[in-house]
Amino acid sequence: MTESNTTLVRVEVLAVVLAVRPITRQVEILLWQRGRDPESGRWALPGGTLLPAETVDESMARQLAQKVDLTRVAHLEQIGVFSAPDRSPGVRSVATGFLGLVPAHEDPDLPADTGWHPLDRLPPMAFDHAEIAQRARHRLRGKLSYTNIGFALAPREFTLNALSRIYRAVLGHEVDATNLQRILTRRGMLAPTGTRAAPGPAGGRPAALYRFTVTEYRVTDPFAAFRPPE
Amino acid sequence: MTESNTTLVRVEVLAVVLAVRPITRQVEILLWQRGRDPESGRWALPGGTLLPAETVDESMARQLAQKVDLTRVAHLEQIGVFSAPDRSPGVRSVATGFLGLVPAHEDPDLPADTGWHPLDRLPPMAFDHAEIAQRARHRLRGKLSYTNIGFALAPREFTLNALSRIYRAVLGHEVDATNLQRILTRRGMLAPTGTRAAPGPAGGRPAALYRFTVTEYRVTDPFAAFRPPE
DNA sequence: ACAAAAGTGTTCGCGCTACACCCATGC
DNA sequence: GCATGGGTGTAGCGCGAACACTTTTGT
Numbered sequence: 001m002t003e004s005n006t007t008l009v010r011v012e013v014l015a016v017v018l019a020v021r022p023i024t025r026q027v028e029i030l031l032w033q034r035g036r037d038p039e040s041g042r043w044a045l046p047g048g049t050l051l052p053a054e055t056v057d058e059s060m061a062r063q064l065a066q067k068v069d070l071t072r073v074a075h076l077e078q079i080g081v082f083s084a085p086d087r088s089p090g091v092r093s094v095a096t097g098f099l100g101l102v103p104a105h106e107d108p109d110l111p112a113d114t115g116w117h118p119l120d121r122l123p124p125m126a127f128d129h130a131e132i133a134q135r136a137r138h139r140l141r142g143k144l145s146y147t148n149i150g151f152a153l154a155p156r157e158f159t160l161n162a163l164s165r166i167y168r169a170v171l172g173h174e175v176d177a178t179n180l181q182r183i184l185t186r187r188g189m190l191a192p193t194g195t196r197a198a199p200g201p202a203g204g205r206p207a208a209l210y211r212f213t214v215t216e217y218r219v220t221d222p223f224a225a226f227r228p229p230e
Numbered sequence: 231m232t233e234s235n236t237t238l239v240r241v242e243v244l245a246v247v248l249a250v251r252p253i254t255r256q257v258e259i260l261l262w263q264r265g266r267d268p269e270s271g272r273w274a275l276p277g278g279t280l281l282p283a284e285t286v287d288e289s290m291a292r293q294l295a296q297k298v299d300l301t302r303v304a305h306l307e308q309i310g311v312f313s314a315p316d317r318s319p320g321v322r323s324v325a326t327g328f329l330g331l332v333p334a335h336e337d338p339d340l341p342a343d344t345g346w347h348p349l350d351r352l353p354p355m356a357f358d359h360a361e362i363a364q365r366a367r368h369r370l371r372g373k374l375s376y377t378n379i380g381f382a383l384a385p386r387e388f389t390l391n392a393l394s395r396i397y398r399a400v401l402g403h404e405v406d407a408t409n410l411q412r413i414l415t416r417r418g419m420l421a422p423t424g425t426r427a428a429p430g431p432a433g434g435r436p437a438a439l440y441r442f443t444v445t446e447y448r449v450t451d452p453f454a455a456f457r458p459p460e
Numbered sequence: 461a462c463a464a465a466a467g468t469g470t471t472c473g474c475g476c477t478a479c480a481c482c483c484a485t486g487c
Numbered sequence: 488g489c490a491t492g493g494g495t496g497t498a499g500c501g502c503g504a505a506c507a508c509t510t511t512t513g514t
Contacts, residue, residue: 389493390493390494391492391493407493407494408493408494408495411494429491429492429493430491430492432490432491432492433490433491433492434490434491434492434493435491435492435493435494436492436493437492437493437494438493438494454502454503455502455503455504456503457503457504459504459505
């Protein structure tokens with residue numbers, strides 16, 4: 001209980017930044033390639049060390065803004081603490097992992113060593129970062145169906161078809177645009193903008209554009225069972 | 231990015247240990263009363279500092295076993311990192327909060343300064359521990375309906391009435407024992423033991439005893455919508 | 461006119477809630 | 488017998504999946 005012989009550790013924050021990229025229509029993760037040892041050449045999650053005057057959440061937001069020019073992270077949440085004693089060499093280091101979501105069609109200026117990679121074919125990863133990425137993937141999948149977290153992956157305005165492609169990329173299976181509309185509408189999450197998108201080159205009816213009414217994280221379907229009466 | 235001028239911090243683990251106590255039929259939390267400054271007299275969550283050779287999860291389990299003789303914690307999960315710079319005086323300290331669940335009818339030997347308190351009328355709490363407790367409460371409520379987390383609150387064998395009282399205590403509203411049985415049975419979580427409980431003093435049909443078939447955490451109802459086909 | 465793509469409506473079924481009814485035991 | 492409590496059955500319905508049908512555009 002005395003603080004004298006307490007071991008001190010380095011606290012770092014690491015972000016699994018995900019986006020559904022318009023070109024590939026896949027979930028991709030933001031990684032940077034290490035230029036020096038240890039683990040030189042391997043790919044790492046963006047992040048860094050906690051400063052004295054900030055919380056881990058503040059630190060994570062700051063580091064994303066500073067290092068990879070990501071100011072428009074639409075959602076940022078903790079996914080867990082990674083603390084295996086041998087997870088990195090040198091000073092004992094404990095990491096708080098985060099899930100960060102960037103809307104499609106955002107294309108931030110990235111440093112030269114930084115880029116997007118498909119989440120289901122990760123390059124050789126540094127330290128325990130692959131494990132953290134997998135945890136984030138799992139969290140995102142789980143929350144997509146009972147929260148409004150999809151808003152953080154969609155652009156500000158979108159057609160229902162485009163939105164269903166985003167859901168499909170995350171979940172890995174077909175998502176009916178029809179049902180998607182009804183479910184999100186019933187939950188009060190979807191509003192038509194009144195405008196329409198331009199039709200494709202082969203013609204076709206122009207799609208209506210929609211917007212999410214709520215742009216902050218919210219649990220929209222909290223109870224699988226044991227709902228409170230009324 | 232050099233490690234030379236990196237600030238080092240103390241990493242601690244803190245547990246919100248909850249149980250539905252048979253006497254009060256309420257959710258109660260395990261707290262100990264601080265005997266010295268800072269925050270002398272206030273109540274604190276059990277926990278302590280991370281050791282060099284352990285993960286935070288291992289540390290939490292160890293500290294609960296050592297300090298409050300809690301070896302039978304049926305469920306232990308991280309609920310988040312609490313890292314406000316001024317959350318405690320002295321060395322910068324970052325806490326990983328845990329939710330721990332103890333089955334009803336367990337009555338571990340506790341130190342003299344340690345005891346159970348009703349969760350919805352917390353005594354004066356030290357540091358940011360009240361906030362951590364609230365987070366844990368919220369997590370438990372949320373997960374009760376779509377996971378099997380209830381197993382960690384129930385004794386090894388129980389009547390359906392007793393189980394429904396446990397669910398009621400956590401959720402704060404009525405839970406129909408009839409429907410509870412059907413739902414848990416359908417999810418394959420419930421098995422009758424074949425034995426029966428003794429009837430109450432006023433008579434009445436003796437209740438059948440049940441057991442949970444699965445005694446590890448599992449998500450039983452992962453999709454509110456967008457289920458994968460087949 | 462025809463193809464292409466979007467939007468609407470309908471059917472179906474599952475799973476949860478509510479509640480009535482039947483069963484077993486003590487007095 | 489009656490009171491007490493446990494267990495079973497059933498009706499209703501909200502929600503989501505699947506899919507056919509209609510509407511609007513370009514060629």
